[in-house]
Amino acid sequence: MNSSARLKRAIDIAGALAATVLFAPVMLAAAFFIVATMGRPVFFRQKRTGLNGEIFTLLKFRTMRQGAHLPDAVRMTASGKLLRNLSIDELPQLWNVLRGEMSLVGPRPLLPEYLPYYTAAQRRRHDARPGITGWAQVHGRNALTWDEKFTLDAWYVDHATNRLDVLILLKTVHRVLSRDGINERGSATVTPFCASDLKQSGLA
Numbered sequence: 001m002n003s004s005a006r007l008k009r010a011i012d013i014a015g016a017l018a019a020t021v022l023f024a025p026v027m028l029a030a031a032f033f034i035v036a037t038m039g040r041p042v043f044f045r046q047k048r049t050g051l052n053g054e055i056f057t058l059l060k061f062r063t064m065r066q067g068a069h070l071p072d073a074v075r076m077t078a079s080g081k082l083l084r085n086l087s088i089d090e091l092p093q094l095w096n097v098l099r100g101e102m103s104l105v106g107p108r109p110l111l112p113e114y115l116p117y118y119t120a121a122q123r124r125r126h127d128a129r130p131g132i133t134g135w136a137q138v139h140g141r142n143a144l145t146w147d148e149k150f151t152l153d154a155w156y157v158d159h160a161t162n163r164l165d166v167l168i169l170l171k172t173v174h175r176v177l178s179r180d181g182i183n184e185r186g187s188a189t190v191t192p193f194c195a196s197d198l199k200q201s202g203l204a
Helices: 003-037 077-083 093-098 112-117 122-127 146-159 162-178 193-202
Strands: 043-049 055-061 101-104 132-133
Touching: 003 055, 003 077, 003 093, 003 162, 043 112, 043 193, 055 093, 093 132, 101 162, 122 146, 132 162
Parallel strands: 101 132
Antiparallel strands: 043 055
């Protein structure tokens, strides 16, 4: 690990610890809110792909009812929508940062099921530790197409610096406050990535 990477990791640890202390009352309130409106479990756990393609378990606050066979629009609760709109559901990922599975800034971690569909260029997003926020998130988040997200992720991998990370964190604050791009237009969340996306973009 070079000096820049060590500094980034130190910033991640310090930032995640500070954010955990700062947002502890918010996270505690969110946990009680979820139990009161949706019941248990409080947390949503899901396998995601991290640095070098390694699989880890991502942690979020639960925002949907149980029942994977139902559409997201049906499973999404009013309380869950509120947590998503305020990006409070993402706060448990601070634990993933402290564990070294994620960074504060990097390409968003995606499902392992997507791995067979990536082009060589798209797979390069795994050359960086995934982040709670990233270059794609401050340029449109879920309002972007998959192709646009992957292009922005690749740009970040090529140009990542600690100075750029600070800029992304500042831009993230604005994005969260403005609530831009939380969901894909016309969708309760975001359309899953699949082979058809590659064909439509001419990348397959």
